[in-house]
Amino acid sequence: MPHLxxxxxFASTYSYVAAGRVGELASRAGVQAAWKPFLLGPIFTEQxxxxxxxxxxxxxxxxxxxxxxxxxxxxxxxxxxxxxxxPRNGLLAARVGCAAAGEPWVPGFFRAVFRANFAEDRDIxxxxxxxxxxxxxxxxxxxxxxxxxxxxxxxxxxxxTAEAARLGLFGAPSFVVAGELFFGQDRLDDAIxxxxx
Amino acid sequence: MPHLxxxxxFASTYSYVAAGRVGELASRAGVQAAWKPFLLGPIFTEQxxxxxxxxxxxxxxxxxxxxxxxxxxxxxxxxxxxxxxxPRNGLLAARVGCAAAGEPWVPGFFRAVFRANFAEDRDIxxxxxxxxxxxxxxxxxxxxxxxxxxxxxxxxxxxxTAEAARLGLFGAPSFVVAGELFFGQDRLDDAIxxxxx
Numbered sequence: 001m002p003h004l005x006x007x008x009x010f011a012s013t014y015s016y017v018a019a020g021r022v023g024e025l026a027s028r029a030g031v032q033a034a035w036k037p038f039l040l041g042p043i044f045t046e047q048x049x050x051x052x053x054x055x056x057x058x059x060x061x062x063x064x065x066x067x068x069x070x071x072x073x074x075x076x077x078x079x080x081x082x083x084x085x086x087p088r089n090g091l092l093a094a095r096v097g098c099a100a101a102g103e104p105w106v107p108g109f110f111r112a113v114f115r116a117n118f119a120e121d122r123d124i125x126x127x128x129x130x131x132x133x134x135x136x137x138x139x140x141x142x143x144x145x146x147x148x149x150x151x152x153x154x155x156x157x158x159x160x161t162a163e164a165a166r167l168g169l170f171g172a173p174s175f176v177v178a179g180e181l182f183f184g185q186d187r188l189d190d191a192i193x194x195x196x197x
Numbered sequence: 198m199p200h201l202x203x204x205x206x207f208a209s210t211y212s213y214v215a216a217g218r219v220g221e222l223a224s225r226a227g228v229q230a231a232w233k234p235f236l237l238g239p240i241f242t243e244q245x246x247x248x249x250x251x252x253x254x255x256x257x258x259x260x261x262x263x264x265x266x267x268x269x270x271x272x273x274x275x276x277x278x279x280x281x282x283x284p285r286n287g288l289l290a291a292r293v294g295c296a297a298a299g300e301p302w303v304p305g306f307f308r309a310v311f312r313a314n315f316a317e318d319r320d321i322x323x324x325x326x327x328x329x330x331x332x333x334x335x336x337x338x339x340x341x342x343x344x345x346x347x348x349x350x351x352x353x354x355x356x357x358t359a360e361a362a363r364l365g366l367f368g369a370p371s372f373v374v375a376g377e378l379f380f381g382q383d384r385l386d387d388a389i390x391x392x393x394x
Contacts, residue, residue, distance in 0.1 A: 047257050060244050060367045064378055071377075075387070170257045180268075181261055186383035190272070 002031045002195035005176040009040040010090025013069045016118040018173035018185040020078040031195045037094040038164045053087045079119035089125035095148040098156035109137040199228045199392040202373040206237040207287025210266045213315040215370035215382040217275040228392045234291040235361045250284045276316035286322035292345035295353035306334040
């Protein structure tokens with residue numbers, strides 16, 4: 001089955017748009033999508049020497065992004081409310097993702113985390129919010145948050161982020177198909193076409 | 198008639214891709230496209246504090262861009278040869294564009310400048326190259342290069358670049374439709390759809 005790796009950060013607005021589209025587009029094309037949360041922060045610091053989102057560091061670009069994401073959510077029928085804090089720390093959510101990698105409920109949970117951040121203005125860095133989202137996904141929330149805090153889950157996320165850097169990622173969302181990198185939610189269709197060509 | 202402003206810099210690889218697509222897409226949709234060359238350099242310096250292309254300043258991003266543009270040119274059937282110098286200075290070409298603004302041969306000439314840079318590896322900053330391109334466009338090359346060096350043409354390009362900054366541009370290509378800004382050649386279809394909605 002053709003395969004696509006979907007690399008994203010829970011803090012990333014354009015990752016939210018991609019997360020709302022990738023499941024349907026991939027399944028329609030017969031492509032298997034693997035969801036790979038990672039942390040953009042260390043990559044931005046390493047590559048650009050910044051400690052905040054580029055959309056905050058470069059406000060002209062930030063102004064455009066907020067309008068653009070609103071427009072894209074309207075285009076794709078995704079719920080949207082501009083969060084009162086940006087970027088929100090996606091570390092805990094990404095660690096949960098690493099702790100539960102491969103389990104079938106995970107993509108739905110990831111979409112719920114994105115919705116919490118970008119449609120419901122909830123603080124996804126708050127363990128209570130994370131537990132509520134895990135419970136809504138039918139999971140043992142306390143056990144998963146504990147697993148997410150284990151040395152193994154922490155190391156898995158560090159390894160994942162190091163892998164992203166090795167693959168040449170510099171932003172999110174990114175898609176990797178058979179060694180080809182596609183950057184930006186705008187290029188999701190190209191990535192899927194590459195997987196099926 | 199619906200209208201779209203196409204903002205670009207002759208040094209910009211993604212502007213080359215957009216320049217190869219905008220004419221056909223706009224005319225098919227019944228949209229009038231106005232070609233607006235401007236200078237990215239002052240905008241990058243003002244907004245990001247850099248004096249070179251971000252693709253040189255941030256090499257990970259640069260590596261991706263070169264592969265991505267090659268892929269896009271294949272997708273859209275555009276000729277492509279990676280230039281031996283990047284970015285090439287588009288100042289003279291942009292001044293010629295300002296001196297001849299509104300003349301009907303100008304978009305074809307602009308496309309030829311882009312091809313010279315990105316398909317023929319010619320130095321578009323060289324007045325001899327510019328004259329050859331103007332002659333190929335059936336123009337009085339010496340007169341136009343002289344007009345391009347007039348205080349009026351220089352001021353027109355400064356004004357154009359200041360207008361780009363006022364509109365919130367931070368990169369190229371950008372499209373402006375009824376006050377809505379779209380950034381990136383990936384968003385050309387969205388910009389045209391906005392113009393005709």
